[in-house]
Amino acid sequence: MEKEEVVVLVVPFVLQGHLNQLLHLSGLLSSYNLPIHIVVTTTHSRQAKLRIHGWDPTSATNIHFHEFKTPNFESPPPDPNASNKFPSHLLPSFQLPSHLREPFAKLLAEIAPTTRRVIIIHDYLMSSVVQDVVSYENAESYVFHGASAFTTFSYIWEANGRPSLDDTESYMQLTKVPALEGIIPPEILESVMCHSICSTFNSGNLHDTCKVFDGKFIDFLSKQGLAGSTNQWAMGPFNPVAIIDNKNLNKRHKSLEWLDKQPQNSVIYVSFGTTTSFSDDEIRELANGLENSQHKFIWVLRDADKGDIFNGEIRRVELPEGFEERIEETGLVVREWAPQLEILAHPATGGFMSHCGWNSCMESITMGVPIAAWPMHSDQPRNATLVIEALKIGIRVTSSSIDASIRKLMGSDEGDEMRNRAAKLGVDVRRSVDKDGVTRKEIDSFIAHITR
Numbered sequence: 001m002e003k004e005e006v007v008v009l010v011v012p013f014v015l016q017g018h019l020n021q022l023l024h025l026s027g028l029l030s031s032y033n034l035p036i037h038i039v040v041t042t043t044h045s046r047q048a049k050l051r052i053h054g055w056d057p058t059s060a061t062n063i064h065f066h067e068f069k070t071p072n073f074e075s076p077p078p079d080p081n082a083s084n085k086f087p088s089h090l091l092p093s094f095q096l097p098s099h100l101r102e103p104f105a106k107l108l109a110e111i112a113p114t115t116r117r118v119i120i121i122h123d124y125l126m127s128s129v130v131q132d133v134v135s136y137e138n139a140e141s142y143v144f145h146g147a148s149a150f151t152t153f154s155y156i157w158e159a160n161g162r163p164s165l166d167d168t169e170s171y172m173q174l175t176k177v178p179a180l181e182g183i184i185p186p187e188i189l190e191s192v193m194c195h196s197i198c199s200t201f202n203s204g205n206l207h208d209t210c211k212v213f214d215g216k217f218i219d220f221l222s223k224q225g226l227a228g229s230t231n232q233w234a235m236g237p238f239n240p241v242a243i244i245d246n247k248n249l250n251k252r253h254k255s256l257e258w259l260d261k262q263p264q265n266s267v268i269y270v271s272f273g274t275t276t277s278f279s280d281d282e283i284r285e286l287a288n289g290l291e292n293s294q295h296k297f298i299w300v301l302r303d304a305d306k307g308d309i310f311n312g313e314i315r316r317v318e319l320p321e322g323f324e325e326r327i328e329e330t331g332l333v334v335r336e337w338a339p340q341l342e343i344l345a346h347p348a349t350g351g352f353m354s355h356c357g358w359n360s361c362m363e364s365i366t367m368g369v370p371i372a373a374w375p376m377h378s379d380q381p382r383n384a385t386l387v388i389e390a391l392k393i394g395i396r397v398t399s400s401s402i403d404a405s406i407r408k409l410m411g412s413d414e415g416d417e418m419r420n421r422a423a424k425l426g427v428d429v430r431r432s433v434d435k436d437g438v439t440r441k442e443i444d445s446f447i448a449h450i451t452r
Contacts, residue, residue: 003114003115003116004035004114004115004116005115005116005117005451006034006115006116006117006118006119006450006451007034007035007037007111007114007115007117007118007119008026008029008034008035008036008037008118008119008120008121008450009037009038009039009104009107009108009111009118009119009120009121010022010025010026010036010037010038010039010121010122011038011039011040011100011104011120011121011122011123011126011129011130012038012040012044012048012122012123012126012144013097013123013125013126013146014040014041014044014093014096015090015093015274015275015305016047016048016051016273016274016275016305017146017273017274017275017357017358017359018123018125018146019040019044019047019048020048020051020052020359021144021146021208021238021358021359022038022121022123022144023038023048023049023052023057024052024054024208024238024239024240025121025144025206025208025235025238026038026057026063027055027057027060027063028235028238028443029447030060030062030063032447033062034062034447034451035062035064036060036062036063036064037064037066037107037111038063038064038065038066039066039068039100039103039104039107039129040065040066040067040068041067041068041069041070041096041100042067042068042069042070043308043310045065045067046310047310049065050337051337053239053240053339053340053341053342054239054240054243054341055240066103066107068099068100068103070096070099070100071099075089075090075092075093075306075307075308076089077089077306077312077315078277078303078304078305078306078315079277080277080278080279080280080282080303080315081279082277084185084377085276085277085376085377086184086185086376086377086378087275087276087277087304087305087377088185089304089306089307090275090304090305090307092307093307094125097125097126097128097129098128100126100129101128101129101130101131101132104129104130104132105132108120108132108133108136108139112136112138112139115138116138117138117139117140117450117451118136118138118139118140119139119140119142119450120133120139120140120141120142121142121144121206122141122142122143122144123143123144123146124143124144124145124146127143131201133201134200134201140203140450141201141202141203142202142203142204142205142206143202143204143205143206144205144206144207144208145205145206145207146208146358146379147358147379147382147383148207148209148214148217148358148361148379148382148383148386149207149209149214149217149218149221149232149234150214150217150382150383150385150386150390151177151358151379151382151383151386152207152217152221153174153217153220153221154174154177154382156221157174157220165220167216167220170216170217170220173389173390176385176389177381177382177385178381178382178385184377184378202229203229203231204229204231204232204233204446204449205221205229205231205232205233206233206235206446207232207233207234207235207236208235208236208237208238208358208362209234209236209362210234210236210237210365210429210432210438210439211234211432211438211439211442212425212428212429212432212438212439213365213390213391213425213428213429214234214386215234215438218232218234231449233442233443233445233446234438234439234442235439235442235443235446236362236439237362237363237365237366237429237433237439238362239341239359239362239363239366240341241366241429241430241433242430243341243342243345243367253338253339253342254332254334255298255332255334255338255339255343256339256342256343256346258298258332259298259343259346259348259349260348262296262348263348264347264348264350265347265348265349265350265419266295266296266348266350266410267295267296267297267298267348267349267350267351268293268295268296268297268298268349268350268351268352268353268372268406268409268410269297269298269300269340269343269344269349269351269352269353269369270286270290270297270298270299270300270352270353271299271300271338271340271352271353271354271360272300272354272355272374272376273354273355273357273359273360274302274304274305275304275305275357275376275377276304276355276376277303277304277315278317280317280318282399283301283317283318283319284320285399285402286299286399286402287319287320287323288320288402288403289402289403289406290327290331290402290403290406291323291326291327291331292402292403293402293403293406293407293410294330294407295330295406295407295410295411296330296331297327297330297331297332297406298331298332298334298338298343298349299331299332299333299334300334300335300338300340301317301319301333301334301335302314302317302335302336302337303315303317316335317335319333340360340363341363341367344363344364344366344367344369345367349367349369350369350370350410350419351369351370351371351372351406351409351410351415351419352364352369352370352371352372353371353372353374353397353405353406354371354372354373354374355374355375355376355380356371356373356374356375356380356381356383356384356387357379357380357383358379358383361383361386361387364422365387365391365393365422365425365426365429366426366429366430367426368422368423368424368425368426368427369419369422369426370393370394370395370409370415370418370419370421370422371384371387371393371394371395371422372394372395372397372405372406372409373387373388373394373395373396373397374396374397374398384396391421391425392418392421393418393421393422393425394418395408395409395415395418
């Protein structure tokens with residue numbers, strides 16, 4: 001049997017934001033006629049395919065899912081009243097990698113002899129899963145970092161003792177980044193550090209970001225080699241940049257039909273991702289802020305994901321009495337999974353109140369929508385710093401400034417200026433994937449490297 005030239009194994013971490021990015025990357029790589037094998041748990045494979053927007057991963061003939069059953073860890077429900085917004089109920093998810101190393105090693109043993117070169121792309125948080133790559137001379141491993149290059153560099157820069165940099169402006173900017181204390185629990189930091197083993201077999205680093213706005217920090221990572229390799233590829237946006245909104249489809253989401261009736265740039269989209277739970281008091285504050293702002297809105301009101309989104313009941317968040325009746329003309333509350341990419345791409349959407357998870361940031365930047373940033377935990381505060389201070393396409397929101405922040409973003413000259421900057425940046429980022437665009441060159445460079 002003739003050997004394959006190059007086969008790609010993709011190993012995402014199991015939280016939604018990580019699954020989403022590497023599924024989108026798999027779609028990009030598959031367009032280069034490379035066979036893609038995605039290694040994932042059975043439950044999270046189903047979750048990722050259910051929630052993906054912009055394309056259908058099951059329709060790609062060269063994308064293959066390898067789904068492995070893992071022990072059912074008992075995950076407590078999200079705690080909306082916790083003092084720290086980190087989703088500690090998902091801590092059992094960080095134990096899953098230890099159960100995927102053996103099935104991954106068996107799959108690698110099957111594939112490696114059948115191909116000239118096997119390429120492994122793994123989430124940093126799955127480094128311990130893929131460590132058997134060192135047993136195969138024809139295997140190479142590439143680390144995926146799921147935050148902005150600004151945020152990724154800041155972590156690595158701090159871990160290396162904040163070395164002096166050539167670019168004084170960037171150095172000063174980095175000194176303002178939020179501290180990690182209180183944002184990431186110590187046990188998570190400890191779990192993350194165990195994956196630093198990948199520095200011993202790292203052939204390069206992939207980033208879901210774009211050199212149009214993050215190039216300075218990609219360059220820092222390249223020059224310093226602080227991430228285990230000087231090879232860096234900024235291949236984002238991974239998400240589709242052209243959304244075809246077919247108004248004739250029967251399955252079109254109600255939020256898009258509602259947006260069709262609204263003026264251009266008149267609606268603020270409000271969503272806090274899959275790992276944030278608000279208390280009843282916080283929900284009331286947010287509801288009052290949206291109503292008092294007197295601006296149109298779509299609010300995706302969902303509790304944080306459970307460890308297994310298909311198992312058990314979902315908390316139904318209660319709104320203030322009469323709220324939905326009062327806002328019937330000006331707002332829409334969505335309690336199920338919403339088509340975020342399509343909503344952000346809609347001409348009626350003029351702002352995005354977000355937790356600043358990197359998927360949400362990249363999608364908002366791609367679609368040219370400014371951000372009202374309300375970060376909660378993990379990389380989110382640092383992503384917000386990039387959006388607000390470096391790119392100047394966002395404002396900061398707190399629980400006491402919800403209505404004022406919305407009015408500033410949606411109804412002021414300053415907000416219009418941010419919207420104009422965001423729109424221009426969106427055009428530049430979307431053009432980056434065109435032929436001879438900076439992102440297309442990065443993807444082509446990576447493909448040329450792994451198929452050399």
